[in-house]
Amino acid sequence: xxxxxxxxxxxxxxxxxxxxxxxxxxxxxxxxxxxxxxxxxxxxxxxxxxxxxxxxxxxxxxxxxxxxxxxxxxxxxxxxxxxxxxxxxxxxxxxxxxxxxxxxxxxxxxxxxxxxxx
Amino acid sequence: xxxxxxxxxxxxxxxxxxxxxxxxxxxxxxxxxxxxxxxxxxxxxxxxxxxxxxxxxxxxxxxxxxxxxxxxxxxxxxxxxxxxxxxxxxxxxxxxxxxxxxxxxxxxxxxx
Numbered sequence: 034x035x036x037x038x039x040x041x042x043x044x045x046x047x048x049x050x051x052x053x054x055x056x057x058x059x060x061x062x063x064x065x066x067x068x069x070x071x072x073x074x075x076x077x078x079x080x081x082x083x084x085x086x087x088x089x090x091x092x093x094x095x096x097x098x099x100x101x102x103x104x105x106x107x108x109x110x111x112x113x114x115x116x117x118x119x120x121x122x123x124x125x126x127x128x129x130x131x132x133x134x135x136x137x138x139x140x141x142x143x144x145x146x147x148x149x150x151x
Numbered sequence: 152x153x154x155x156x157x158x159x160x161x162x163x164x165x166x167x168x169x170x171x172x173x174x175x176x177x178x179x180x181x182x183x184x185x186x187x188x189x190x191x192x193x194x195x196x197x198x199x200x201x202x203x204x205x206x207x208x209x210x211x212x213x214x215x216x217x218x219x220x221x222x223x224x225x226x227x228x229x230x231x232x233x234x235x236x237x238x239x240x241x242x243x244x245x246x247x248x249x250x251x252x253x254x255x256x257x258x259x260x261x262x263x
Contacts, residue, residue, distance in 0.1 A: 064249060076189070076238075077253070078250040081249050089250055142196065144193055144194050145193065
């Protein structure tokens, strides 16, 4: 069964450094997402991406964050200058968006990247 | 999207049915009920969704009350691997956004 994959599984970085988290969505999917989960807290939406542009973003997704689909398979999340509070699990998800019906458009999640900012 | 209310935790004996309730009393006619689960900090896993009819797949059954104000996710024969946090989410048909809003969910502990 096709799966969303994410690399690396764990990233440790120093505060102020740039990090890039990578995701390979399911191959025929058109809609891509990033969510994050700070330890012990809820899963929070960051951004969605469709047709090579950001579709929605939350208040968390400020100017320090950016997303890109650099080629036909990868989807990346970049954090320009990491802060301690960026430490979290970051989940990529994708969906096929059949018939443009968002309510029945099931999102499939990857296993996550644990980002630790020291 | 409508708000959901779930008990924070539940226990279930291995091999028995796990019935996880969700209250969504403000649900509107076009909102779907979705269930996801998260096993120990792994990525959320899709389980099932429905609008008004009961649904069943290889993982679970979803029972939605006639007035649609509540639903129950049923895992017919819970195993230890079903220990997870289960999230009930409602989503509006053709809403402008496509994000999922996760609440606190129900932490299901399946015990031997």
